[in-house]
Amino acid sequence: MGEFPLPRIKDFIRRVTPFDTLGEEELGAVVAHMEIAYFPRGEVIIRAGGPPATDLAIIQSGSVKVTLPEMEGGEILVDIRGEGETFGAVSLLQGSQALFEVTAREDVIAFLLPAAKFRELVDRHPAFKRHFSFSLARNLQAVQRNPATWFATGHQGDALGLDAQLARSQVGELMTTHVLTCNPDTPVREAARQMTRRRVGSVVVCGSEGHPLGILTDTDLRARVLAGGADPEAPVGEVMSRPVRSIHPKAFAFEAMLEMIRHRVHHLVVSEGGRLLGVISDHDLRVVTGAAPVGVVRDLDKIHSPDELELVHQRLDPVLEMLLRLGGSAQYMLDLATEFNDRLTAKILELTELEMESQGLGRAPATYAWLALGSAGRREQALRTCQMNGLVHDELPPQRREAGGKWFLTLGSRVVERLASAGFPLCPEGQVASQPAWCQDRLAWVRTLEDLIAERGVCVMPQAGPLFDFRAVGGSDGFAAYLRQRVTKALEENRRFLARLARLLPYSRAPLGFLRDYVVDKSGEYQARLDLKQSGLTPLVHGVRVLALEQGLAATSTLERLEALARRGVISETFASDLREAFSFITLLRIARHLEARAAGLEPDAQVVPASLSPVQRKMLKDSFAVINELQDLLARRHQDQRVA
Amino acid sequence: MAEGFQTGGLRLSLARARNRWLRFRLRGRELDPRARANLGALDNLRLDEPARSHRFVVVDLETTGLDPNKDRVVSVGAFRVVGGRVRLGEVFSELCNPGRDIPVESIKVHAIVPDMIHQARPAWEVFLDFLGFLGRDILVAHFAPFDVYFMNRVMKGQFGFPLQNLVLDTVELCRTLLLKPDPYGVYLDFKKCGLDALAELFEVEVPERHTALGDALATALIFQRFMQKLESQGRGSLREMIMLGGMVA
Numbered sequence: 001m002g003e004f005p006l007p008r009i010k011d012f013i014r015r016v017t018p019f020d021t022l023g024e025e026e027l028g029a030v031v032a033h034m035e036i037a038y039f040p041r042g043e044v045i046i047r048a049g050g051p052p053a054t055d056l057a058i059i060q061s062g063s064v065k066v067t068l069p070e071m072e073g074g075e076i077l078v079d080i081r082g083e084g085e086t087f088g089a090v091s092l093l094q095g096s097q098a099l100f101e102v103t104a105r106e107d108v109i110a111f112l113l114p115a116a117k118f119r120e121l122v123d124r125h126p127a128f129k130r131h132f133s134f135s136l137a138r139n140l141q142a143v144q145r146n147p148a149t150w151f152a153t154g155h156q157g158d159a160l161g162l163d164a165q166l167a168r169s170q171v172g173e174l175m176t177t178h179v180l181t182c183n184p185d186t187p188v189r190e191a192a193r194q195m196t197r198r199r200v201g202s203v204v205v206c207g208s209e210g211h212p213l214g215i216l217t218d219t220d221l222r223a224r225v226l227a228g229g230a231d232p233e234a235p236v237g238e239v240m241s242r243p244v245r246s247i248h249p250k251a252f253a254f255e256a257m258l259e260m261i262r263h264r265v266h267h268l269v270v271s272e273g274g275r276l277l278g279v280i281s282d283h284d285l286r287v288v289t290g291a292a293p294v295g296v297v298r299d300l301d302k303i304h305s306p307d308e309l310e311l312v313h314q315r316l317d318p319v320l321e322m323l324l325r326l327g328g329s330a331q332y333m334l335d336l337a338t339e340f341n342d343r344l345t346a347k348i349l350e351l352t353e354l355e356m357e358s359q360g361l362g363r364a365p366a367t368y369a370w371l372a373l374g375s376a377g378r379r380e381q382a383l384r385t386c387q388m389n390g391l392v393h394d395e396l397p398p399q400r401r402e403a404g405g406k407w408f409l410t411l412g413s414r415v416v417e418r419l420a421s422a423g424f425p426l427c428p429e430g431q432v433a434s435q436p437a438w439c440q441d442r443l444a445w446v447r448t449l450e451d452l453i454a455e456r457g458v459c460v461m462p463q464a465g466p467l468f469d470f471r472a473v474g475g476s477d478g479f480a481a482y483l484r485q486r487v488t489k490a491l492e493e494n495r496r497f498l499a500r501l502a503r504l505l506p507y508s509r510a511p512l513g514f515l516r517d518y519v520v521d522k523s524g525e526y527q528a529r530l531d532l533k534q535s536g537l538t539p540l541v542h543g544v545r546v547l548a549l550e551q552g553l554a555a556t557s558t559l560e561r562l563e564a565l566a567r568r569g570v571i572s573e574t575f576a577s578d579l580r581e582a583f584s585f586i587t588l589l590r591i592a593r594h595l596e597a598r599a600a601g602l603e604p605d606a607q608v609v610p611a612s613l614s615p616v617q618r619k620m621l622k623d624s625f626a627v628i629n630e631l632q633d634l635l636a637r638r639h640q641d642q643r644v645a
Numbered sequence: 646m647a648e649g650f651q652t653g654g655l656r657l658s659l660a661r662a663r664n665r666w667l668r669f670r671l672r673g674r675e676l677d678p679r680a681r682a683n684l685g686a687l688d689n690l691r692l693d694e695p696a697r698s699h700r701f702v703v704v705d706l707e708t709t710g711l712d713p714n715k716d717r718v719v720s721v722g723a724f725r726v727v728g729g730r731v732r733l734g735e736v737f738s739e740l741c742n743p744g745r746d747i748p749v750e751s752i753k754v755h756a757i758v759p760d761m762i763h764q765a766r767p768a769w770e771v772f773l774d775f776l777g778f779l780g781r782d783i784l785v786a787h788f789a790p791f792d793v794y795f796m797n798r799v800m801k802g803q804f805g806f807p808l809q810n811l812v813l814d815t816v817e818l819c820r821t822l823l824l825k826p827d828p829y830g831v832y833l834d835f836k837k838c839g840l841d842a843l844a845e846l847f848e849v850e851v852p853e854r855h856t857a858l859g860d861a862l863a864t865a866l867i868f869q870r871f872m873q874k875l876e877s878q879g880r881g882s883l884r885e886m887i888m889l890g891g892m893v894a
Contacts, residue, residue: 006733006736006852006853006858006859006862007853008852008853009733009852031733031734032733032734033733033734034733034734035727035730035731035732035733036730036731036733036862036865036866036869037729037730037731037869038729038866038869038870038873040873040877060850061848061850107847107848109849109866111733112730
């Protein structure tokens with residue numbers, strides 16, 4: 001039999017790396033050695049610790065997961081392989097017992113090339129040797145899943161737009177190691193003299209055992225001694241700043257920045273195990289970032305009129321952007337952005353209240369809280385996405401109800417408007433505090449939420465989820481806790497609501513096939529795009545939210561919810577950490593995409609072109625989607641069980 | 646299931662009895678070696694061994710039409726399935742010269758035009774080669790009676806006896822495994838057992854539908870699913886498979 005009679009099969013194999021390097025005739029001969037096998041979903045195709053694979057498998061349709069079983073019965077996901085990808089090479093080439101377990105994730109049809117023929121190809125073709133020895137290394141590397149190495153593999157001008165050098169700068173590399181120290185009894189004048197002689201901006205005040213007690217900085221000298229009138233002969237202990245904020249030398253520059261912003265300090269003491277190693281200052285960070293973030297946040301605090309807000313927003317954004325560009329963990333990025341946004345919101349509230357008072361509208365007629373909903377409520381609004389917020393205030397006596405309600409509505413409308421001009425757009429479906437339905441007293445809020453849960457309400461279901469992510473930003477704290485408690489109680493009485501909420505996803509399954517197509521089609525021009533928010537973050541966040549609501553968790557952020565869920569044993573520690581990684585990865589990718597689009601002067605969106613991702617990123621994305629699929633399966637099972645029960 | 650076991654065994658027993666009677670009748674007669682080989686087709690079957698351990702040949706014939714009395718074979722395509730895997734290197738694929746014009750309707754279906762078959766050998770020659778390819782393996786076809794009818798016409802014409810191999814029908818397997826029990830055939834929802842319907846159900850991509858080889862491959866992949874389905878139900882023996890999918894003659 002000369003020419004292989006089914007050209008389509010040959011065409012398929014021809015596109016599989018490294019078979020694409022074979023000549024026409026040899027390819028035909030290789031295909032003629034193949035067999036087609038079918039593995040049903042769930043079948044363990046290669047068992048870890050079992051005999052090595054007898055064939056190299058090329059997946060024609062479906063996907064498999066490659067895992068590394070752990071002692072305690074868990075498993076580490078090493079890889080997901082889809083159409084046009086291979087498995088079995090590692091154990092086959094090593095000839096030893098299989099290290100990884102390969103399981104069909106879906107029904108799989110695979111072309112199998114017998115071991116002997118495969119070895120012959122590896123021996124004769126350098127391309128095969130290169131490809132399959134690389135895949136072994138890659139597998140082993142994937143096991144040591146170190147987030148720090150995710151991006152390091154990318155080349156220059158990496159798609160993430162993060163300068164790896166900067167992203168990986170650690171406090172230990174940037175800090176000043178020649179630290180000036182003194183004891184608390186040293187006179188201020190003496191300390192200042194030493195600082196001048198050594199040309200440093202701070203002196204660390206240490207106790208008798210050498211542990212840092214506080215710090216005396218240029219700013220302290222200026223503010224407390226020169227301007228504040230403290231005695232230059234007084235002991236340093238009376239003038240120094242304390243407690244001293246410390247940070248670990250292995251922390252990223254980014255984290256140091258966040259600490260400074262949070263505590264509004266310019267210096268951090270670098271210590272390890274109570275031992276003083278150095279000092280890192282705002283200035284040291286400026287070397288890396290080119291701007292001093294603490295200053296910008298200070299500027300925000302110094303504003304006294306609403307007109308100045310616009311200016312700060314203009315200064316704040318570039319700094320925030322720069323910080324995001326620096327990279328770091330998703331947790332830190334989100335914390336940082338939340339810190340900025342919360343301060344901005346609080347400032348706007350404060351100024352608007354003052355403005356209303358000066359216009360003769362009077363003060364707040366009752367205590368209130370500003371509620372952040374949706375991503376802001378989850379502390380996940382890294383980007384300037386749609387506003388979602390509300391206002392809850394104390395009940396007013398009947399005679400003041402109307403006027404009071406109007407006052408709060410005015411406040412809500414003005415704040416919403418200012419937030420919009422600060423870059424948080426108003427979206428058609430977004431609930432905001434300028435709408436009477438979301439600017440109410442406590443009892444009305446409880447009624448609204450309870451109606452929603454008992455499905456008596458008029459609220460459209462798809463928007464229901466983010467409402468439950470409420471968190472108080474400005475004003476009194478008690479409101480959010482009270483509402484949370486009532487929501488939890490209402491949910492306990494209406495289990496059906498959660499089941500409906502679980503099934504509510506405006507989405508079917510994470511698009512693994514999308515990436516798979518890409519693999520098969522890498523030669524062609526592939527224009528399809530993938531929406532990171534719609535297909536990745538939304539289903540993940542929503543799934544975690546449903547579980548958290550079911551458990552009555554107070555935490556609103558996805559990462560905190562995951563931690564609490566794992567602690568309660570609702571999901572396994574491994575699964576929680578997989579989801580954490582998926583969330584972090586997609587979040588980082590999304591932030592990077594957004595910044596990239598902005599830099600290019602384009603309208604930012606959450607879309608990526610898979611072809612533009614590095615192989616590592618594609619793999620991570622694939623893994624992330626696989627985990628999200630698992631979460632969906634879990635939710636589906638849970639709520640099926642509950643319906644039966 | 647006791648009755649079922651009997652039925653599976655019974656079918657083979659009957660086939661073997663007929664086979665023995667045939668051999669007795671043909672004893673001492675000089676036979677074509679291919680005919681002689683075919684007489685031993687039932688010798689190596691082991692009823693209680695897994696079906697997977699047997700060898701199968703999945704065949705598809707393209708014809709000039711659907712009337713077995715009038716129409717002729719234009720191509721034969723077949724794959725061998727060993728150990729539950731479809732061997733891409735053991736393929737039979739050949740066009741036949743039907744000795745007359747191909748109706749326009751059938752050209753539309755399988756895209757074989759008259760020019761292509763003028764050089765082809767007559768169907769009986771091709772078929773005798775296929776008999777060599779088939780050997781003693783179990784024959785599998787989608788709606789097997791149709792294919793077997795055509796083959797038996799050649800068999801009887803050449804050797805005076807019908808094909809001796811065990812025959813499994815994927816339509817029959819579909820009917821017994823997938824459709825609801827329908828002993829009187831009142832529902833007649835055979836459409837669900839069509840090749841396209843099954844390919845869609847199992848998400849089997851058929852590379853070249855309506856070529857003998859493409860359809861044979863689709864049938865082989867579907868047969869693979871049925872085999873797995875039976876195994877997952879603990880009914881993976883050849884006996885069970887004959888019971889559920891043996892050709893109803």
